[in-house]
Amino acid sequence: MKNKWFVTVIVAIILLTGLFIIITTQEQPGNNNDTPPETQEQADKNNDTTEEDSAETESPEEDHSIGEDLKESFTNVIENAVGLFIKKDLKIVALGDSLTQGVGDDSDNGGYVGILEDNLENEELNPNLMIENYGKRGNRTDQLIERMKTEEISSSLEDTDIVLITIGANDVMKVIKDNFQDLDYQDFVEQHEQYEQNLNQIFQMILEKNPDASIYHLGLFNPFAGYFNNIPEMGDIMSDWNQIGIKVSEEYEEVTFIPIEDLFVNPEETLLWEDHFHPNTKGYKLIAERVLEYIRPDIERNE
Numbered sequence: 001m002k003n004k005w006f007v008t009v010i011v012a013i014i015l016l017t018g019l020f021i022i023i024t025t026q027e028q029p030g031n032n033n034d035t036p037p038e039t040q041e042q043a044d045k046n047n048d049t050t051e052e053d054s055a056e057t058e059s060p061e062e063d064h065s066i067g068e069d070l071k072e073s074f075t076n077v078i079e080n081a082v083g084l085f086i087k088k089d090l091k092i093v094a095l096g097d098s099l100t101q102g103v104g105d106d107s108d109n110g111g112y113v114g115i116l117e118d119n120l121e122n123e124e125l126n127p128n129l130m131i132e133n134y135g136k137r138g139n140r141t142d143q144l145i146e147r148m149k150t151e152e153i154s155s156s157l158e159d160t161d162i163v164l165i166t167i168g169a170n171d172v173m174k175v176i177k178d179n180f181q182d183l184d185y186q187d188f189v190e191q192h193e194q195y196e197q198n199l200n201q202i203f204q205m206i207l208e209k210n211p212d213a214s215i216y217h218l219g220l221f222n223p224f225a226g227y228f229n230n231i232p233e234m235g236d237i238m239s240d241w242n243q244i245g246i247k248v249s250e251e252y253e254e255v256t257f258i259p260i261e262d263l264f265v266n267p268e269e270t271l272l273w274e275d276h277f278h279p280n281t282k283g284y285k286l287i288a289e290r291v292l293e294y295i296r297p298d299i300e301r302n303e
Contacts, residue, residue: 085301086120091130092299093156095144095202096166099218099287100135104278111135111279113164115288120299132156140170141198148205157209162295165202166218168241171195188237192244199248203255214298215255216291219245221264223277258294260287 094100094113102111109115110133117131134153136143144167147153157163171191179187199217206213222238242261249257263286264271264279271283279287 086129086299087161087301089128089130090162090299091160092116092132092162092164093153093160094131094133094135094164095148095153096135096164096218097139097144097170098135098137098278099166099169100133100164101137102133102135102284103137104273104275104280105284106273106281109281111284112287112291115285116292119288119292132160135166138170139167140174141167141195141202145198145201145205148202154209157206157213160210160213162298163206163213163215164218164291164295165215167199167202168195168220168245171198172220172237172241185233185237188240192240195241196244196248199245200251203248203252207252207254211254213254214295215252216295217245217249217255217257218287218291219257219259219261221261223264223272256294258291260290263287263290 098104099111100113102109102114105111105114107114109118113131113133113135117129120131121129134147134156136147139147148157172188175188175191176183203215203217206215219242220238222235224234238261242259246257249255264283269282271279271286273280273283
């Protein structure tokens with residue numbers, strides 16, 4: 001049994017390390033500082049194209065096709081948001097890691113936060129909606145705590161109505177990195193207490209700034225569930241982290257836990273990005289639908 005566990009852990013280490021390298025080395029969107037020679041040469045050629053070539057490249061037919069694809073992807077969210085009159089001057093602040101930032105969103109629209117904003121923003125129905133996104137790729141709970149002390153985020157929390165949070169996956173990754181040579185399930189268990197303390201501090205910091213804020217804490221999902229069922233320990237680890245999130249959330253009347261793990265279990269279509277770790281646009285769409293389902297009573301105007 002011990003050998004079986006050892007082999008399983010080794011497989012998990014190799015898998016997760018590979019994914020971690022992909023994630024941390026993935027080029028940030030819009031970063032052109034490392035343009036390879038071939039790409040730069042092509043860019044120079046593109047600069048010399050005629051207006052006719054440019055017009056052909058940016059054809060209305062292609063723009064229409066892209067728009068139709070996005071429209072189809074967001075259909076269910078739109079249906080849920082149609083006719084939704086939200087409270088006057090509603091402000092939503094999104095905090096957390098790459099899921100809040102929207103890494104993996106093929107439409108480059110800001111993930112589930114961007115989808116929510118697109119579908120709630122309506123000049124006639126909701127003219128004063130404000131959504132501020134402070135997601136940062138790679139953030140752990142301790143790093144989010146430090147960022148929340150900055151003037152920008154601190155002041156933003158003071159007058160927000162709703163706070164959306166995704167955090168915790170990088171805490172798991174840190175355990176793997178710190179114990180790479182001799183990883184054991186107990187290494188994750190030993191971090192439970194610290195993770196719980198950090199979540200408590202995050203919630204308390206928000207409520208100290210704004211006692212009236214409604215906080216929605218999104219849970220974790222197991223990106224390996226649909227691909228590596230032979231590593232059940234990873235499912236157990238993610239489940240443990242979610243149980244801590246549920247436990248801490250239930251200690252605060254102002255905090256609601258939003259589960260998303262089930263959305264990624266045995267999906268009928270691919271919901272993960274090319275790194276097999278972050279959601280793709282369809283995955284984020286499902287998260288946005290789930291979030292809207294939970295926050296709708298809190299944002300809807302009773303008229």
